[in-house]
Amino acid sequence: MAYRETEKMRQRKAEARKRIVDCTYQCVAEGGFRSARVTRIAGLAGVATGTIYRHFESREDLFAEIFRLATQREVDKVAEALASDGSAAERLEQALRQFAERALKGPQMAWSLIAEPVDPKVEEERLAYRKAYANLFEKAIREGIDEGCVPDQDARQSSTCLVGAIAESLVGPLSPTQTSEADSATEDNNDPLVNSIIRFCMQGLTGTRR
Amino acid sequence: MAYRETEKMRQRKAEARKRIVDCTYQCVAEGGFRSARVTRIAGLAGVATGTIYRHFESREDLFAEIFRLATQREVDKVAEALASDGSAAERLEQALRQFAERALKGPQMAWSLIAEPVDPKVEEERLAYRKAYANLFEKAIREGIDEGCVPDQDARQSSTCLVGAIAESLVGPLSPTQTSEADSATEDNNDPLVNSIIRFCMQGLTGTRR
DNA sequence: ACAAAGAATGAATAGTGATTCACTGCTTAT
DNA sequence: ATAAGCAGTGAATCACTATTCATTCTTTGT
Numbered sequence: 001m002a003y004r005e006t007e008k009m010r011q012r013k014a015e016a017r018k019r020i021v022d023c024t025y026q027c028v029a030e031g032g033f034r035s036a037r038v039t040r041i042a043g044l045a046g047v048a049t050g051t052i053y054r055h056f057e058s059r060e061d062l063f064a065e066i067f068r069l070a071t072q073r074e075v076d077k078v079a080e081a082l083a084s085d086g087s088a089a090e091r092l093e094q095a096l097r098q099f100a101e102r103a104l105k106g107p108q109m110a111w112s113l114i115a116e117p118v119d120p121k122v123e124e125e126r127l128a129y130r131k132a133y134a135n136l137f138e139k140a141i142r143e144g145i146d147e148g149c150v151p152d153q154d155a156r157q158s159s160t161c162l163v164g165a166i167a168e169s170l171v172g173p174l175s176p177t178q179t180s181e182a183d184s185a186t187e188d189n190n191d192p193l194v195n196s197i198i199r200f201c202m203q204g205l206t207g208t209r210r
Numbered sequence: 211m212a213y214r215e216t217e218k219m220r221q222r223k224a225e226a227r228k229r230i231v232d233c234t235y236q237c238v239a240e241g242g243f244r245s246a247r248v249t250r251i252a253g254l255a256g257v258a259t260g261t262i263y264r265h266f267e268s269r270e271d272l273f274a275e276i277f278r279l280a281t282q283r284e285v286d287k288v289a290e291a292l293a294s295d296g297s298a299a300e301r302l303e304q305a306l307r308q309f310a311e312r313a314l315k316g317p318q319m320a321w322s323l324i325a326e327p328v329d330p331k332v333e334e335e336r337l338a339y340r341k342a343y344a345n346l347f348e349k350a351i352r353e354g355i356d357e358g359c360v361p362d363q364d365a366r367q368s369s370t371c372l373v374g375a376i377a378e379s380l381v382g383p384l385s386p387t388q389t390s391e392a393d394s395a396t397e398d399n400n401d402p403l404v405n406s407i408i409r410f411c412m413q414g415l416t417g418t419r420r
Numbered sequence: 421a422c423a424a425a426g427a428a429t430g431a432a433t434a435g436t437g438a439t440t441c442a443c444t445g446c447t448t449a450t
Numbered sequence: 451a452t453a454a455g456c457a458g459t460g461a462a463t464c465a466c467t468a469t470t471c472a473t474t475c476t477t478t479g480t
Contacts, residue, residue: 002424003478013427038468048429050470059468117327127385130378151419157379157406164378165371165414168340172370175337196367204375204414209361212454213448223457248438258459260440269438 017055019045024066029109032116032176033063060121067125070113075132077102082136088144089206092137096166096201099133100194103170111174114167130167134159141205150206162201169197227265229255234276242322242386243273243332270331277328277335280319285342287312292346298354299416302347306376306411309343310404313380321384324377340377344369351415360416372411379407 023044027036038059042049056062081095103110112118113129137159144150173193199210233254237246248269252259266272291305313320322328323339347369354360383403409420 002422002480003426003476005426006478009427009477016428042430049468050429051427053469054427117329117333119327123327127381153409154402154406157403158410160379160382161375161407161410161414164374164376166374167378168374169367169370171337171340192364193367196364197371199363200368200371200414203417204371204410207413207417207419209417212450212452213446213456215456216448219447219457226458252460259438260459261457263439264457 013055016045016047016051020047020052020055020062021066021069024062025069028063028066028070028112029106032108032112033118033122034116036063060119063118064121064125067113067118067122067129070109071125071129071132074099074102074113075129075136078133079136082140087149088140088147089149089202092140092144092205093198093202095136095140096162096198097194099166100170100197101191103174104191104194107174108176110170111176114174115171130163133163137162144205153205158205161204165201165204166197169193223265226255226257226261230257230262230265230272231276231279234272235280238273238276238280238322239316239319242318242326243328244326246273270329273328274331274335277323277332277339280323281335281339281342284309284312284323285339285346288343289346292350297359298350298357299359299412302350302354302415303408303412305346305350306372306408307404309376310380310407311401313384314401314404317384318386320380321386324384325381340373343373347372354415363415368415371414375411375414376407379403 020041024036024041026044027041038052039049041062042052052059052062056065077098078095081098082091084091084094086094103114113126118126134156138155141150141153141155141158145152145155202208203210230251234246234251236254237251248262249259251272252262262269262272266275287308288305291308292301294301294304296304313324323336328336344366348365351360351363351365351368355362355365412418413420
């Protein structure tokens, strides 16, 4: 034996992989999945195209990983909002706001995650991603029902409606053909779009006019 | 001059076009847009592939037309439900039910219209289609506000939420990988899935627990 | 210094199906 | 019957990139 995988090599490979991931992320954040070419990604990452395939089975797999990564950040933020103090209803409201506001702040990526037409393997990740949100919401709704601040209902079904209502409301504003620079700087709770969405959602959950 | 387009010819061409449209519709209803091959469509319609291109600019254009057609039927049904008797709230409920039940009855086509990844021109039609629903709902919500059976709100925003909530709720059940033969025969108002969706939506609109 | 084993390379290939277009065959008006 | 002109044909072409793989370069242990 002469060559043995050593720590140094492992690390170097990991770095290359990370560069590939980062550059893909960047490409997607700029122009979506559809326009992200393997060749360009390789170029940005400073590796040959073939090298991509030493780290990922296929372009689709690479994209699926990027999708998972981008998604995780978002889901974590929502989970965080749901883990804060306050009644379940208050926490749900915080979470919905988090979801919507973050999307509006990074519109291209948000659009890619929510609405861009993607290949089957990536679409699968999208279903998982939406389900992840739904699961978080479902749990919070259950807590709300136990606490008594949310009336009894089919928590799973309601959580799905929440995800749908937000996603649909965002598709228009996020659509790459229409995105302006306008909303980017919003920091406070006063975006009327976000507020209307939340009002509808919270009413749907609680059946209490607000 | 020797050849002149005559009524007979015009009609024959129209028939060929109709056959192409019908066969495309059938293909899509069976396996979605993605799997509908131009060659197969031509075969079914009894014309050469080239003939397709005498009637449509491109496959995408053909698909866009099929999408519009399929969509029109659905939108019309919802419009019909909204035009019936009763309070605005009652009519909205009828319309939501119509939407959901029809989708569950023709799951493959409904999935293609709601969630299948499609090319840009078709995606544009989808946006228009969703907007068409939203417009109908919006009008009804406005009427409800005037009638006093629906509290004052941003009708446009609420209508978008309605469309999103239904669509998202249907994506799972319609997904081709999961569709069973189960629900197909449901004729009455008792599908619990449909009822939960409607409950959430109507609560979201009216803020009244049901 | 050397050989063994990977890792990296990137030009060439391949797979896929939409689209074209030179040709054939009808239809029509005279 | 004839000629002009449009409709129909479908095998061949094209476009587009993801993917491959023979080759070159690095690393490692002796």
